[in-house]
Amino acid sequence: MAYRWKTDLTERDVTPEGAWLTRRGLMAGIAGAGIATLAGRGRAAEALEPNTWEEITTYNNFYEFGTDKTDPARHAGAMTIAPWSVRIDGLVDRPADYALEDILSRMTIEERIYRFRCVEAWSRVVPWNGFELADLLEMAGVQSGARYVAFETYLNRDEMPGVRFPVLDWPYVEGLRLDEAMHPLTIMATGIYGRDLPKQNGAPLRLVVPWKYGFKSIKSVVRITLTAEQPPTSWNKANPREYGFYSNVNPEVDHPRWSQATERRIGAGLFARREPTQMFNGYAEEVAGLYEGMDLTKFY
Amino acid sequence: MPLGPAINGAARRVPVWAVWIAGLAPAAWLFWQAATGGLGVEPVEALEHRLGELALQLLIAGLAVTPLRRHLGVNLMRFRRALGLLAFTYVCLHLAVWLLLDVQTLARVWEDVLKRPYITVGMAGFLLLIPLAVTSNDWSVRRLGSRWRRLHRLSYLAAVLGGLHFLLLAKGFQLEPLLYAGAILGLLALRLRLPRRQAA
Ligand code: HEM
Numbered sequence A: 001m002a003y004r005w006k007t008d009l010t011e012r013d014v015t016p017e018g019a020w021l022t023r024r025g026l027m028a029g030i031a032g033a034g035i036a037t038l039a040g041r042g043r044a045a046e047a048l049e050p051n052t053w054e055e056i057t058t059y060n061n062f063y064e065f066g067t068d069k070t071d072p073a074r075h076a077g078a079m080t081i082a083p084w085s086v087r088i089d090g091l092v093d094r095p096a097d098y099a100l101e102d103i104l105s106r107m108t109i110e111e112r113i114y115r116f117r118c119v120e121a122w123s124r125v126v127p128w129n130g131f132e133l134a135d136l137l138e139m140a141g142v143q144s145g146a147r148y149v150a151f152e153t154y155l156n157r158d159e160m161p162g163v164r165f166p167v168l169d170w171p172y173v174e175g176l177r178l179d180e181a182m183h184p185l186t187i188m189a190t191g192i193y194g195r196d197l198p199k200q201n202g203a204p205l206r207l208v209v210p211w212k213y214g215f216k217s218i219k220s221v222v223r224i225t226l227t228a229e230q231p232p233t234s235w236n237k238a239n240p241r242e243y244g245f246y247s248n249v250n251p252e253v254d255h256p257r258w259s260q261a262t263e264r265r266i267g268a269g270l271f272a273r274r275e276p277t278q279m280f281n282g283y284a285e286e287v288a289g290l291y292e293g294m295d296l297t298k299f300y
Numbered sequence B: 001m002p003l004g005p006a007i008n009g010a011a012r013r014v015p016v017w018a019v020w021i022a023g024l025a026p027a028a029w030l031f032w033q034a035a036t037g038g039l040g041v042e043p044v045e046a047l048e049h050r051l052g053e054l055a056l057q058l059l060i061a062g063l064a065v066t067p068l069r070r071h072l073g074v075n076l077m078r079f080r081r082a083l084g085l086l087a088f089t090y091v092c093l094h095l096a097v098w099l100l101l102d103v104q105t106l107a108r109v110w111e112d113v114l115k116r117p118y119i120t121v122g123m124a125g126f127l128l129l130i131p132l133a134v135t136s137n138d139w140s141v142r143r144l145g146s147r148w149r150r151l152h153r154l155s156y157l158a159a160v161l162g163g164l165h166f167l168l169l170a171k172g173f174q175l176e177p178l179l180y181a182g183a184i185l186g187l188l189a190l191r192l193r194l195p196r197r198q199a200a
Helices: A023-038 A053-057 A071-078 A100-106 A133-140 A178-182 A234-238 A284-291 B003-012 B016-036 B043-072 B077-103 B106-115 B117-134 B138-144 B146-152 B154-169 B175-199
Strands: A085-090 A096-099 A110-117 A122-132 A148-153 A173-177 A187-192 A206-208 A221-227 A262-265
Touching: A053 A122, A053 A187, A085 A100, A096 A100, A096 A133, A100 A133, A110 A206, A122 A133, A122 A206, A133 A178, A133 A187, A133 A221, A148 A178, A173 A178, A178 A284, B016 B043, B016 B077, B043 B077, B043 B154, B043 B175, B077 B106, B077 B117, B106 B117, B117 B146, B117 B154, B138 B146, B146 B154, B154 B175
Parallel strands: A085 A221, A122 A262
Antiparallel strands: A085 A096, A110 A122, A122 A187, A148 A173, A148 A221, A187 A206
16 A cells, blocks of 8 residues: 655755765755656645754654653653553554554565645645554554544653643643544654654654645554544644644644644745745645535635 | 942943943844854744843833932932833834734734734834834923823833733743743832831
């Protein structure tokens, strides 16, 4: 089931090692893969110039390590990520604690360059490495009664200074509808730019759902549960008026406290113009069908 | 209370212009840092937040002057006007960053002021500070007489609105805005208690 989704931009097998860490280096790699393919590229790909390693790893939301954008990079180092296992349970045929090595030995890691849009109206482009969530769920065997997938983040009070205060109801939990979880765009990421995922970005294993606000893409996942009922999600519990279960990127539905019509691109600098936000973060062609007939102002 | 006289003695030797320089230096430093990458990969947000925090801290410092004198005998009265005007300066810079670098379009400015309570509250705080800043000079103090003191009680409300603005914009349940709100309410409470104590 791997490689079910592709943009031209992922065809850069020839990226020279060491050129990964700068945007310019990356673009050189793409040029090496053949400028000719650029011409026929669709809208989804044209603006996808990945942010630099620094831009991706020094400005993060991971409230378990503090609410400042720089807190995760400063404090996440204390998190123990090996050994790591993921409990997959609920409505599955083979519920178990799956060791990360075992999972990785059975998955196909590929590169996905995705736009990432935070609910706080900033965005960036990240070259993830990871595998399709659908493959992982199939490994555990999804039962016919399952309708939703619930996720849970690692929690350790000794390693996470941010959980001393109840900013949210810990542990952090998230959820998807089963068809969203099985969608080819939905991946479990294990790396960025071909390197291991940094802890502040959700090491060793995190969800990435590119058409939803970033907080749906739960980090450092320790548990995945298949359920019949819609599972609770952290931000929705904290403030249901501001954060819905779906949280699809939608420029027409504002967050009560700020507009979602435009976004600020990380790394664009002090005087950059805001950019218009795209419906489903630019992935409407792929995912709009999942929500046909739904009133997205009601199911925000 | 040996601390009071010691501080007062030291404070007497500090010229008011030094407070102005020390107060404005962070703004210059922040803008420089923002322009040169020192505030990280999202300088607009960092600048907006740091200026807002400094504005609130200066408002609180201004509110602390009277209780410090009454309760601890520390007299920083000479610096109060500078503290207030510096707070106003930082609110203006905070607002300017929001307008020019963050939202960028006037249409959205209005929309935000009307639609978003934390912006409405912040804007109300800013508007209240304008008459205070305009009358923060010797001439106005003389002209307004006793009305000057009444007018400048608006600074209490402005600080409360600033604190409320921070509470409203925080995501999740956070400690920092609660500490600021606590400081503001505490400093105001010290004023309320005073008449009762003197009467007793
Ligand atoms: C008395 C006046 C004001 C004070 C004391 C004040 C103070 C603050 C403080 C302390 C913060 C939070 C900084 C942080 O999170 O670290 C903040 C954020 C902010 N303020 Fe103000 N502010 C004032 C007026 C205004 C006005 C007039 C506006 C715009 C109309 C404004 C817009 C904002 C915005 C947009 C944020 C950031 C919100 C976010 O990123 O979620 N503020 N302000």
